[in-house]
Amino acid sequence: MHAAKLAQDLREELNYHNHRYHILDDPEISDSQYDALMGRLQEIEAANPEFITPDSPTQRVGAEPLSSFREANHLVPLLSLGNTFDDNGFLAWYQRVNILLEEASFEMVCELKFDGLAVALTYEDGVFVRGATRGNGTVGEDVTLNLRTIRSIPLSLPKHAPKRLEVRGEVIFPKSKFEAFNTERISQGLTAYANPRNTAAGSVRQLDPKITASRPLDIYIYGLGYAEDIDLTTHWEAMEFLNELGFKVNRNMLLAQSPQDVLDYYRKWVTLWEQLDYGCDGTVIKINRFDYQRHLGVMGREPRWAIAYKFPATQATTRLREIRINVGRTGRINPYAVLDPVDVNGVTVRQATLHNEDNIKTKDLRIGDWVVVERAGEVIPQVITSIAAKRDGTETEFAIPKICPTCNHEIVRAQDEVAHFCPNAACPAQLIRLLEHFVSRSAMDIEGLGISQSTSLLNAGHIKDVADLYNLTAKDIVSIDRFGEKSVANLLAAIDASKSRPFSRLLVALGIPLVGVEVADLIARHFPSFETLIAAEEKDLVGIPGVGPKIAGTIISYFSSESNRKVVEKLSAARVAISVDQKQNLTPTALTGLRFVVTGRLANFSRSDIVETIKELGGTVSASVSRKTDYLITGEDPGSKLTEAETLGVTIISETEFTAMIDQNSATPLT
Ligand code: IVH
Numbered sequence: 002m003h004a005a006k007l008a009q010d011l012r013e014e015l016n017y018h019n020h021r022y023h024i025l026d027d028p029e030i031s032d033s034q035y036d037a038l039m040g041r042l043q044e045i046e047a048a049n050p051e052f053i054t055p056d057s058p059t060q061r062v063g064a065e066p067l068s069s070f071r072e073a074n075h076l077v078p079l080l081s082l083g084n085t086f087d088d089n090g091f092l093a094w095y096q097r098v099n100i101l102l103e104e105a106s107f108e109m110v111c112e113l114k115f116d117g118l119a120v121a122l123t124y125e126d127g128v129f130v131r132g133a134t135r136g137n138g139t140v141g142e143d144v145t146l147n148l149r150t151i152r153s154i155p156l157s158l159p160k161h162a163p164k165r166l167e168v169r170g171e172v173i174f175p176k177s178k179f180e181a182f183n184t185e186r187i188s189q190g191l192t193a194y195a196n197p198r199n200t201a202a203g204s205v206r207q208l209d210p211k212i213t214a215s216r217p218l219d220i221y222i223y224g225l226g227y228a229e230d231i232d233l234t235t236h237w238e239a240m241e242f243l244n245e246l247g248f249k250v251n252r253n254m255l256l257a258q259s260p261q262d263v264l265d266y267y268r269k270w271v272t273l274w275e276q277l278d279y280g281c282d283g284t285v286i287k288i289n290r291f292d293y294q295r296h297l298g299v300m301g302r303e304p305r306w307a308i309a310y311k312f313p314a315t316q317a318t319t320r321l322r323e324i325r326i327n328v329g330r331t332g333r334i335n336p337y338a339v340l341d342p343v344d345v346n347g348v349t350v351r352q353a354t355l356h357n358e359d360n361i362k363t364k365d366l367r368i369g370d371w372v373v374v375e376r377a378g379e380v381i382p383q384v385i386t387s388i389a390a391k392r393d394g395t396e397t398e399f400a401i402p403k404i405c406p407t408c409n410h411e412i413v414r415a416q417d418e419v420a421h422f423c424p425n426a427a428c429p430a431q432l433i434r435l436l437e438h439f440v441s442r443s444a445m446d447i448e449g450l451g452i453s454q455s456t457s458l459l460n461a462g463h464i465k466d467v468a469d470l471y472n473l474t475a476k477d478i479v480s481i482d483r484f485g486e487k488s489v490a491n492l493l494a495a496i497d498a499s500k501s502r503p504f505s506r507l508l509v510a511l512g513i514p515l516v517g518v519e520v521a522d523l524i525a526r527h528f529p530s531f532e533t534l535i536a537a538e539e540k541d542l543v544g545i546p547g548v549g550p551k552i553a554g555t556i557i558s559y560f561s562s563e564s565n566r567k568v569v570e571k572l573s574a575a576r577v578a579i580s581v582d583q584k585q586n587l588t589p590t591a592l593t594g595l596r597f598v599v600t601g602r603l604a605n606f607s608r609s610d611i612v613e614t615i616k617e618l619g620g621t622v623s624a625s626v627s628r629k630t631d632y633l634i635t636g637e638d639p640g641s642k643l644t645e646a647e648t649l650g651v652t653i654i655s656e657t658e659f660t661a662m663i664d665q666n667s668a669t670p671l672t
Pocket residue numbers: 080081082112113114115116118119120135170171223224285304307
């Protein structure tokens with residue numbers, strides 16, 4: 002087949018599977034099969050760059066950073082919505098509409114009101130040509146390159162799409178990914194985003210599309226801007242049409258025949274919205290027929306044909322009683338508010354984060370103030386503002402203390418840093434937080450050591466730094482409350498098992514500022530042991546793509562500290578993450594191009610270890626068996642994947658066979 006035709010077929014196939022995965026949530030093929038198709042298209046396009054089309058699925062990412070966004074004029078303005086917070090407000094709106102429509106019967110569409118960033122997407126001849134933010138409704142920002150990276154935005158539409166089409170929707174950041182995303186940001190020394198909505202907005206407004214691409218953004222399309230030469234008479238019909246064109250339209254819509262239907266819809270979602278994975282702040286009710294919408298028209302910026310019935314506020318006012326601080330694992334001083342307990346939409350809020358001293362100053366928060374607090378979903382409560390009008394003069398200003406409350410060391414604030422720090426690496430408060438981080442999932446993954454247990458071990462003098470974990474004896478642990486015989490054995494086993502984590506995980510665990518999971522991976526790939534890493538100079542580190550002078554700086558400064566070096570020596574002596582030294586002798590390409598699936602319990606590898614090992618050697622691991630799978634590695638109780646592999650004729654190997662396979666490629670065999 003001619004390469005151009007082949008590329009076209011692959012593009013269509015990929016678009017089809019993209020739609021099944023991201024819009025219908027019902028994939029037909031495995032991720033690795035998708036990757037394989039993508040790989041083939043990339044190959045063809047690399048050999049024949051003239052075949053690359055702008056709507057090719059290979060072209061979602063890759064654009065260079067911009068220096069600023071261009072303005073985007075909206076042909077049809079993006080309106081805002083009138084609000085109501087109660088049934089009466091809705092019924093009053095309904096009555097007005099009823100009168101203006103001269104009591105003709107009319108249907109209404111009920112939808113959720115998504116809480117993200119409003120955008121307009123323009124398609125010409127079925128190709129996505131422009132994406133813009135709402136801006137002031139008339140002029141927004143051209144964020145096309147960023148929106149292209151969102152998988153649920155189709156880059157091209159089927160043949161029957163209108164010649165020119167503009168749709169509107171809301172970009173959202175999934176709530177389930179928000180907490181982990183912020184944790185990673187903080188571990189990189191970046192500031193946390195306040196909530197998923199701000200994160201969605203901040204992610205779309207990045208000048209570098211690669212950053213947008215790295216965020217798990219999604220979109221819901223809720224309206225039609227315009228569609229050329231197509232006869233649509235109702236909003237409902239339009240939404241069905243857009244869904245059919247491949248847009249992601251939210252399923253939770255209702256075609257209401259009566260005001261009671263609308264109220265029922267609201268009652269249902271007011272109790273359910275918090276369980277959704279995307280932010281919502283109410284429902285939207287729209288008159289269904291377009292001719293009725295036109296008849297009702299617009300008042301100022303708000304259409305008379307739609308209204309938002311908002312969910313109860315997630316904000317409340319209360320007294321700010323105290324501002325306290327805690328010391329983070331890097332010594333960062335985190336101020337937080339102690340509040341008079343207040344019910345915020347069903348949940349009692351007692352504390353709220355205050356981030357840093359500048360935030361307290363900018364918001365002019367004083368101890369004793371009345372303040373507005375906000376709680377949204379799973380997110381830590383925030384203090385939004387103080388209410389200065391309610392002051393009586395007894396309120397006092399707050400300053401970060403001069404001395405660390407835990408270790409009495411002087412607190413410092415570095416130039417161009419918003420945060421204050423306790424620079425004493427031996428500060429017990431830091432050590433507790435560091436331990437907490439060290440044992441966490443994304444680091445050494447040691448189960449069974451909570452804050453209270455680590456505090457006790459610390460107070461008893463058994464732990465003076467994280468490396469001491471590896472010298473703990475059963476006797477040390479038994480002396481601590483809350484530990485039974487079984488849990489002692491479990492903890493010791495968990496600590497022991499953690500020794501075989503890859504070096505990159507140990508790097509994460511050390512809690513070096515700016516070194517999160519991704520950065521640690523990059524670094525470990527180039528410097529796979531402490532020896533090599535400590536010997537590295539700044540120029541070696543910044544030579545790693547993705548590592549800048551800031552990260553290089555924190556790494557060098559970490560290893561230049563005497564006490565940190567001692568910890569590292571102790572970890573090495575305990576042979577923690579040492580297997581990597583051996584793995585580095587493996588040909589890094591030993592498994593290149595081979596696709597693995599793993600099933601059942603393995604004796605010598607944890608699941609993440611084996612995945613990491615395969616990847617390090619150039620192989621790939623997928624979740625499900627397909628015809629493309631080269632090897633199924635089986636442990637105990639292999640389950641249905643084994644039968645699938647047998648049916649598909651995939652080579653089945655045991656863990657031992659796998660070990661032998663990688664040993665052949667290593668200079669020093671793995672033990
Ligand atoms: S319709 C008149 N539908 O709410 C039509 N808007 O206050 C106006 N929004 O910035 C938009 N979910 O981004 C509509 N299902 C929905 C919506 C929705 C969220 C946002 C929209 C706009 C704001 C209007």
